[in-house]
Amino acid sequence: MKNFIDTLNKAFESRIRLGIMSILMVNEQVDFTMLKELLQITDGNIASHISGLEKLGYVSVTKQFVGKKPNTSYAVTTTGKDAFTMHLQALEQLIQSKK
């Protein structure tokens, strides 16, 4: 049992991070506003979780200007994809092992 729990990635423990990763997995690029609307949390909250994921190399951040407005968009990296897939598999195994 224990080995399953070990494979669960600590980085995805928070629901917000799980949400961010889920959204990025199925969308090529997502901007800040969309993340905020989907997750319905505050700007600062998103920013801190995103930068956490960025430090781990799971998320890449692109800053650019759309017209005169700054626009920040996020995408999942290959490392992030792999890590998230592993995490999902671990979750699945955990649940199946308890059945």
Add this chain to the structure above:
Amino acid sequence: MSQEKEHLQAIQDIKTMMERSTRFSSISGKAGIVVGILAVIVFAGIKWFNVTSVASLFVVMVGTLILALSIGLYLSIAKAKKEGAAIFDTTAKRFLVQFFIPLIVGGILCLIFAYHGDYTYIPSIMLIFYGFALLHASKFSLDTIKNLGYLELIIGLLAAAFTTYGMWFWVIGFGLLHVIYGFIIYTKYEK
């Protein structure tokens, strides 16, 4: 045990986020029913007044299409607003772009045929391109509309094979099927 619940909840969250960030789910079933009835009324009107000139038939059909799209869009937007879909913009935009690309191509093709004075295959083209539009956009919306897309394609091909009954296939494709699928969507997602 509570930990297991937590994991199940996590998986549920992941699914919801993936769905919500990619799919425009506010397609209105009611709109389907209204549009279907509209097509049937138009068809009945054509038969009643015995409209036979192909050019006027064409105008009526195009008019119906525009009216139908407007009703569909209006009711879907209303539904999205009621549901408080915060992400209406992004997902709806994606859906609409995918939906309108085949539809506009089909529309232009219809106009080209009409310009050449050949109205024979217009019901068929309308049905087929509408079918492709649904199929193309279904990835970004309810799965149900994919099946509707397939059926429209089949009816479109039949309309091309039996051109004398073109209008009958048109009313089945745009009338009957819309009522049926509108009802399915309504009972499946709106109750």
